Amino acid sequence: MLxxxxxxxxxxxxxxxxxxxxxxxxxxxxxxxRLLKRPDMNRVAVIVNELGEVGIDNDLVEVxxxxxxxxNNGCLCCVLRGxxxxxxxDLFIKRRNGEIIDFDRVVxxxxxxxxxxxxxxxxxxxxxxxxxxxxxxxxxxVDAVNGLGQIATLPEPVKQAALADRLVITKSDLADAAxxxxxxxxxxELNPPAPIRRALNGEIELAFLVDVGLRNVKGKLExxxxxxxxxxxxxxxxDHDEPAHGHRHDTAITSFCLRFERPFSWxxxxxxxxxxxxxxxxxxxxxxxxxxxxxxxxxMVVQGVQHLFHPPVELAAWPSEDRSSRIxxxxxxxxxxxxxxLFAAIGAVQGxxxx
Amino acid sequence: MSTQSQAAQTLAWxxxxxxxxxxxxxxxxxxxxxxxxxxxxxxxxxxxxxxxxKNFTGVDVTDPHNPKMVVQTDLPHGDVRSNSLDVVGDLMxxxxxxxxxxxxxxxxxxxxxxxxxxxxxxxxFDASGPSSRGAHCVWFVDGEYVHMSCGxxxxxxxxxxxxxxxxxxxxxxxxxxxxxxxxxYPGTRKGDAEPPPPRHPKFDxxxxxxxxxxxxxxxxxxxxxxxxxxAWILDISDKAHPKAVGHLQYSPPYNGFTHxxxxxxxxxxxxxxxxxxxxxxIDWPKLTWVVDARNESNLVPIATLPLPPVETxxxxxxxxxxxxxxxxxxxxxxxxxxxxVLGTFFNGGVRAFDTSNPYQPKEVAYFVPGAPKMSRAxxxxxxxxxxxxxxxxxxxxxxxxxxxILEMSL
Numbered sequence: 012m013l014x015x016x017x018x019x020x021x022x023x024x025x026x027x028x029x030x031x032x033x034x035x036x037x038x039x040x041x042x043x044x045r046l047l048k049r050p051d052m053n054r055v056a057v058i059v060n061e062l063g064e065v066g067i068d069n070d071l072v073e074v075x076x077x078x079x080x081x082x083n084n085g086c087l088c089c090v091l092r093g094x095x096x097x098x099x100x101d102l103f104i105k106r107r108n109g110e111i112i113d114f115d116r117v118v119x120x121x122x123x124x125x126x127x128x129x130x131x132x133x134x135x136x137x138x139x140x141x142x143x144x145x146x147x148x149x150x151x152x153v154d155a156v157n158g159l160g161q162i163a164t165l166p167e168p169v170k171q172a173a174l175a176d177r178l179v180i181t182k183s184d185l186a187d188a189a190x191x192x193x194x195x196x197x198x199x200e201l202n203p204p205a206p207i208r209r210a211l212n213g214e215i216e217l218a219f220l221v222d223v224g225l226r227n228v229k230g231k232l233e234x235x236x237x238x239x240x241x242x243x244x245x246x247x248x249x250d251h252d253e254p255a256h257g258h259r260h261d262t263a264i265t266s267f268c269l270r271f272e273r274p275f276s277w278x279x280x281x282x283x284x285x286x287x288x289x290x291x292x293x294x295x296x297x298x299x300x301x302x303x304x305x306x307x308x309x310x311m312v313v314q315g316v317q318h319l320f321h322p323p324v325e326l327a328a329w330p331s332e333d334r335s336s337r338i339x340x341x342x343x344x345x346x347x348x349x350x351x352x353l354f355a356a357i358g359a360v361q362g363x364x365x366x
Numbered sequence: 367m368s369t370q371s372q373a374a375q376t377l378a379w380x381x382x383x384x385x386x387x388x389x390x391x392x393x394x395x396x397x398x399x400x401x402x403x404x405x406x407x408x409x410x411x412x413x414x415x416x417x418x419x420k421n422f423t424g425v426d427v428t429d430p431h432n433p434k435m436v437v438q439t440d441l442p443h444g445d446v447r448s449n450s451l452d453v454v455g456d457l458m459x460x461x462x463x464x465x466x467x468x469x470x471x472x473x474x475x476x477x478x479x480x481x482x483x484x485x486x487x488x489x490x491f492d493a494s495g496p497s498s499r500g501a502h503c504v505w506f507v508d509g510e511y512v513h514m515s516c517g518x519x520x521x522x523x524x525x526x527x528x529x530x531x532x533x534x535x536x537x538x539x540x541x542x543x544x545x546x547x548x549x550x551y552p553g554t555r556k557g558d559a560e561p562p563p564p565r566h567p568k569f570d571x572x573x574x575x576x577x578x579x580x581x582x583x584x585x586x587x588x589x590x591x592x593x594x595x596x597a598w599i600l601d602i603s604d605k606a607h608p609k610a611v612g613h614l615q616y617s618p619p620y621n622g623f624t625h626x627x628x629x630x631x632x633x634x635x636x637x638x639x640x641x642x643x644x645x646x647x648i649d650w651p652k653l654t655w656v657v658d659a660r661n662e663s664n665l666v667p668i669a670t671l672p673l674p675p676v677e678t679x680x681x682x683x684x685x686x687x688x689x690x691x692x693x694x695x696x697x698x699x700x701x702x703x704x705x706x707v708l709g710t711f712f713n714g715g716v717r718a719f720d721t722s723n724p725y726q727p728k729e730v731a732y733f734v735p736g737a738p739k740m741s742r743a744x745x746x747x748x749x750x751x752x753x754x755x756x757x758x759x760x761x762x763x764x765x766x767x768x769x770x771i772l773e774m775s776l
Contacts, residue, residue: 018705019720019730019776024380106379108678109371109734113378142728143379227775 021324023227025145028117029220030130033152034161034168035123038181038213040064042152043120045213052217053085056102056114060122062090087112095119095133096140103143116221117144124167127174128316135314135321148223151175155186158194172201173264173296173341174316176223183209201264204240204339225312232330239299240339267347269354271336274303279361283354284320291345292318300338373682373737373745377715380731381759384771387433392420393738393768397690397750398450398461398504399760401699402479409699410436410482412458414448416749416764421448422460424482430758430771436482445469452506454697456480457540459512461501467529472500474512476540491543495519497529505578507696510538513588515575521555524562527572528554532590534605549608551595566594566622569649576641577626582696589627589636597627597638599662612662614638621649626691630704634660635724637707642687647680652687654709656724671719671727673711684743685712690750701753706730706776708759710748716761718774731774738767
C-alpha cells in the first residue's frame with residue numbers, strides 16, 4: 012500500500028473573490044477607479060458594470076476593447092456580461108488559455124440597487140464556479156452624507172450593510188464628526204462583526220478588502236476570528252437582540268452569536284438549519300459558524316446567505332482549546348431567543364428519539 | 367484587445383515558481399528524475415538529459431529557493447542519450463540508448479552516489495547488439511531489480527521499430543547485474559509463433575515498452591506501457607516467466623504511443639498516459655486516461671484528464687499533449703497520492719488533477735512557464751515531473767529551461 016494518501020484541501024487554491032457593493036452614489040466607481048491604479052493590484056481581475064464609467068486615464072491602459080481592458084500594473088478590468096456565472100467561467104477559461112493575465116483575485120462591483128445576496132449565493136453554491144473561486148469578502152460602501160437617510164428609508168442599503176464583511180464610509184470629508192459617529196453607530200448596530208473604515212476619494216488599502224475568508228482547512232485562530240467577526244462575537248456587547256434605537260419591529264436587522272458547549276450530531280444541526288431556512292429563509296440574511304460535530308476531528312465551517320448554504324467544510328483541527336460551536340446570525344426580525352429555542356427544541360426531540 | 371495565447375506568458379494556478387535553474391546552459395532534460403536523501407541530510411535532485419552532450423545532472427535542492435548544481439556529467443559521444451534514470455538510496459541506474467543499432471554504450475550504468483559530487487561507476491550492464499539501441503527507460507525503486515525497456519544482443523525484432531522489450535535485471539549484487547526475466551509483445555521477435563502486430567495506420571510509433579513500473583505495494587505486477595501496443599499488466603510473481611494478465615488497446619482509433627501505466631493501488635484504478643510526439647497538434651488527441659482496473663482482464667477506460675483546448679495550445683509552439691506522470695515513487699523523498707495526479711503536457715505545462723471522482727477528474731492546479739530563452743520550440747516543453755514529500759513540484763523542460771521548482775497550494 013502506498014504510504015501517503017494526499018487529498019485536496021477543499022478551501023485552498025480557489026481564487027478569492029471580493030464583492031464591492033453600496034447604494035447609488037456611495038462611491039463604488041471612485042473606489043474601483045482608485046483601486047485599479049494601485050501598484051498592488053497586480054494580477055487582479057475587476058468585473059464592473061460599465062467600462063466607460065470607470066474612467067481610467069489612457070496612459071494606464073495597455074490594451075482595451077469594449078469588453079475588457081488590460082492596465083499597465085498587470086490588472087484586468089472587464090464588463091459583466093449576461094450573468095455572473097457566465098462572465099466568471101469565461102474569465103477562467105481565458106485565463107487558462109493564456110488569453111488574459113493569470114489573475115489571482117477577482118473584485119466584483121455590483122450595481123447600486125443590487126441586493127448582494129444573489130451574488131453571494133452564486134459564489135457560495137454554484138458548483139461550476141466553486142472549483143475555481145471562493146467568496147472571500149463582501150465590502151459595502153456607505154455614503155457619509157446620505158447613508159443614514161438611505162438606511163432609514165430604503166431596504167437595499169440596509170441589506171447591503173447587514174451582509175458586509177467590511178464597511179467603508181465614503182465621502183467622510185463632506186460630513187461633520189457628529190454625523191459620522193451617528194452613521195458608524197448605526198452601521199455597528201446593523202452589523203456588529205464588520206470592521207468599519209473611513210475612506211476619502213476612494214483611497215483605501217487593498218488589504219482591508221481582501222483575505223477575510225478562510226484560505227485553507229488548517230486555519231489559524233486569527234484567520235478564523237477574522238472570518239467569523241472581529242472579536243469572534245464573544246461578548247454580549249456585540250449582540251443586538253433588541254435594536255438599540257427605535258422600536259422593535261419585524262424588519263429590524265438583528266445580529267447575535269449562539270454558543271453551544273455540547274457537540275451536535277450532524278443530523279440535528281442540519282435539521283435546525285433546515286427548519287430555520289424553511290420558515291424564515293429570506294430573513295436569515297447571513298449565517299457563519301464553526302460547529303462542533305460529534306466524532307469529527309475539527310470543526311465544520313458553515314456559511315449561508317438566506318436559504319442557500321455553502322457546502323460544509325471540515326477544518327483539519329480546532330484552532331484553540333475552545334471546542335464550543337459558535338454561530339453568528341444576522342437576521343431580519345428573528346431574535347436570538349427564537350433561534351436558540353428552536354435549536355433547543357429540535358435537540359431535545361432528537362435526543363429523546365435516540366433514547 | 368488581443369486574445370491570442372502568448373507563449374511568452376507564464377500561466378499559473380495554484381502553483382508558484384520557487385526557483386528555476388538553467389543547469390549551466392544545458393537545460394534540455396529527459397524523462398528520468400528522482401530525489402536522493404544523502405547520509406549528511408541533503409536532498410539531491412537527479413536528472414537525465416534529453417540528449418548529448420550531457421549525461422546527467424545533480425542539483426542540491428535542500429533549500430528549494432537556492433538550488434545548487436553539484437555535478438553534471440558528459441556522455442562518451444554524441445550518438446547516445448541517457449534520457450532516463452532512477453535512484454534508490456545511494457545507488458543510481460542510468461539508461462543509455464544509442465541512435466543506431468550496434469553502437470555502445472547501450473544498456474545501463476549503476477553508480478554509487480554516496481558522494482553526489484563524485485558519482486562512482488559500479489557496473490555497466492551491456493545490452494548492445496546487432497539489433498539493439500540499448501535502454502530507453504529504467505525503473506529502479508527497490509534496490510534489487512531494474513525493470514526496463516531495452517534491446518538485447520540476442521533479440522532480433524520483426525520490425526525495426528520494435529527493437530526494445532521488457533527486461534528484468536537482478537542488481538542485488540550491484541557489481542554483477544544479471545538478467546532474470548523478459549517479456550515482449552507477441553510477434554515482435556523473429557521466430558515468434560504469432561504474426562507481427564499491425565502497424566499503426568497513421569503514426570507508426572512502434573511496439574516496445576516505454577515505462578515499466580513495479581511497485582513494492584504490489585510486487586507481483588508490472589505495469590507496462592507498450593507504445594502502439596497499449597497498456598499491459600504482467601504477472602511477475604515468477605520473474606523468469608512474466609505472464610500477461612491485462613491488456614488495454616485503444617489505438618487505433620486513437621493515435622498510439624502509450625507511455626506510462628501508473629496504478630492507484632488503493633483504488634483499483636490505472637492512470638495511463640500517452641505521449642505526444644508531434645508538434646503543433648498533429649497527433650492530437652494525446653490523452654491521460656483513467657482506467658477501471660477492478661478486473662485486470664477487463665480494463666475499462668472511464669475518463670480522461672481534462673486538458674485546455676487544443677485549438678489554443680497547439681498554436682503556442684512545439685508539442686501539446688500528455689507525457690510523463692509523477693509516478694508515486696516509493697522512497698523517502700517522494701510525495702504520494704492516490705487521488706491527486708500530476709503530469710507534464712509539453713507546452714501545456716505541468717498540471718494537477720483531483721481524481722476523487724474517477725468519472726469526473728478535475729484540474730486543480732497548473733503551471734505553464736513562459737517560453738524559455740533559446741528554446742527551439744518557441745514555447746515551454748515540460749517533459750517530466752517529480753513531487754517531493756514537502757509538496758514541492760520539480761519539473762523539467764525538454765530543450766532549454768532546465769529545472770523549475772514550484773510550490774503547490776492544494
